[in-house]
Amino acid sequence: MSGGGRPLMEQHDQEVTMSQAQSGKRVAILATHGFEESELSAPRAALRSQGVEVHVVSPDGKGIRAWAETDWGDTYEADKALSDVDSTDYHALVLPGGLFNPDELRLNDQALDFVRGFFEAGKPVAAICHAPWILINAGVVEGRRMTSVASVAEDLKNAGAEWVDEKVVVDNGLVTSRTPKDLDAFNDKLIEELAEGRHSGQHA
Secondary structure (H helix, E strand, C coil), rough: CCCHHHHHHHHHHHHHHHHHHCCEEEEEEEECCCCEEHHHHHHHHHHCCCCEEEEEEECCCCEEEECCEEEEEECCCEEEEEECCCHCCCCCEEEECCCCCHHHHHCCCHHHHHHHHHHHHHCCCCEEECCCCHHHCCCCCCCCEEEECHHHHHHHHHCCCECCCCCCCEEEEEEECCCHHHHHHHHHHHHHHHHHCCCCCCCC
16 A cells, blocks of 8 residues: 555645645736636635735736637626736736737737836746737747747747747746647646746846
């Protein structure tokens, strides 16, 4: 029995250690109307399961309506408005995708300044699906190894990123994934990078 139980004990110990590493951590999820629902709800749930405090930040601090694969979904309450937060308030940033959400945020100068602050401080940033559009406009993708939904690949390459077709890519605190099918891997790497803290290779 001990031979079969040991790996489970080791796994439990790793989970406890990881959870302890997240104690006191705070993460922002920046989104607006038209975010892909699972790309906000799943990372938020994964982070909360580790004891991480998570704030949904929207441009005006009001509720934002999700896009659920093929149609509009539920409205999610925001915890903070962009004007009330700063990158120094958080240990990491999550950027959900969806077609409408990142297209709007990449034209919002306040949102781009917020995003740049995480890169300048070497903090983890996780972006999935179309969300790398925001990073392109923030000017932080040149020389970075990344992935995204296929339709954003050429945009990333043109902005100087190395694009690869993998379910999750980690480059010095920058976590990227392609679609909601990759969320399990995306969430696991987000939690790992958050536990590791600042990354010297993460820069604007």
